[in-house]
Amino acid sequence: MKIPFEKLDKAFENRLRLQIMSVLVVNERYDFNSLKELLDASDGNLASHLKALEKEEYIMVHKSFLGRKPNTNYEATAKGKQAFKQHLDALEQIIKNQKTL
């Protein structure tokens, strides 16, 4: 049986991106600082992966100000949720196939 590796989303190859996406599918919105703390990532690293997800149109960015401090919130798009679900299904499929081998 063919293993559907090609169904895995390239955008989720990186662990951090996958984790960002998992947070955004269960929470309506999440802000940059909370994400950073939760994922234990550096500013630059997190920002670049968020940028990549934004480019794929998997997430939306909302910028606002809390007092004088900038507050950036992220939200998963319908496209992003769909892609995340497909990626999970593919992972599951791979495990199932390997068990039957």
Next chain:
Amino acid sequence: MKENEIQDELTSIRSMMERSSKFISLSGLSGVLAGVYALIGAGVGYSIIYGSGGFFSYREYVMADVQRSPTNLYTLILVALTVLVASLITGIYLTLRKARQKGQNPWGRTSKQLLFNLAVPLVTGGALSLILISRGYFGIIASSTLIFYGLALVNASNITYKDVQYLGIIEIVLGLLAALLPGYGLLFWAVGFGVLHIVYGSIMYLKYDR
């Protein structure tokens, strides 16, 4: 990709989903202790109100005496506040300790959300109960505190352990029963805030704390 790598991936996804949306550092032990404080408080309250007389007799007349001797009322409120403050201090201390062990930020997104969800029904219920006391409706206080506490728990349960929801529903049912049976308020109160907390705290402790 190897199978265990994928399993790893799935585990990390699941853990992120939970940790980002739930505050899982509530301490079961603090529930047990809060229950113990409540029972002690109820015992003290009982001896103040019903110093003499049988356990199951209807005794609203004691409270009807409030106009003549308001001291009892103040002592009761003081006892209730002491129980509340002691429970809060214990709960906050043990939760902070558990959050530190689990590496979860005790003052982050999830804990703030949890507090907000708890506070709205609790503050409403507390204010309403104080208003009812000030207007002399003592018979309904046990019921109103139980019901609003239950609503607060149900409201908070989607941000922490699911089990909290069932505790909330039981508290609401107890509160409604207490409203049906005025005069036994203290008894329901002792069961709701004392016994149930001890039972639930023990379950939570065995399930999550070890």
